[in-house]
Each structure stands twice: as C-alpha cells, then as structure tokens.
Amino acid sequence: MSIVYLLPALFGVALIFWGLPAAHRLRSPLNVLAAAAVLLGVALLLLGTLLTVAPNFFRA
Incomplete structure (x- = not known):
C-alpha cells in the first residue's frame, strides 16, 4: 500500500466537498x-482508492 496513491483520493474528496454545495450556490x-x-x-x-488497495492493478 503506497501512501502516494492516497493523494488523488484525498484531492477527490476535497473536490466533492467543495463542488456539491457550490453547484447549488453559484x-x-x-x-x-x-x-x-x-x-x-x-x-x-x-482511482485513488483502487490504486491504494491494489497498486499493480493497471500493470500487465
């Protein structure tokens, strides 16, 4: 489990928490x-959750 793959997941959560109220307010x-x-x-x-759980998912 690589900690680097958690960054897209955390950024995705941040986008969701910002975008849901903003989509109704703007x-x-x-x-x-x-x-x-x-x-x-x-x-x-x-994608971040998938790569965190299975880091070799996209490798052949």
Whole structure:
C-alpha cells in the first residue's frame, strides 16, 4: 500500500466537498464547472482508492 496513491483520493474528496454545495450556490455558468469538479472528484476518489488497495492493478 503506497501512501502516494492516497493523494488523488484525498484531492477527490476535497473536490466533492467543495463542488456539491457550490453547484447549488453559484450562478448559471459557474455551477456547471462545480458539477464537473464533483464528477472529477468522484473519478479521482475511485482511482485513488483502487490504486491504494491494489497498486499493480493497471500493470500487465
């Protein structure tokens, strides 16, 4: 288990916690960016968790 793979997971959690309220609070063009940040945060959280649990997942 590598500690480096926890960084994308933690950054993903930060994006989710920022983006969910911001998507409802910001005005029309900016709320789309906040919603995209939530989607990116979910992807980073899943990728970081996967690489933390199974570090050789993408190696042949």
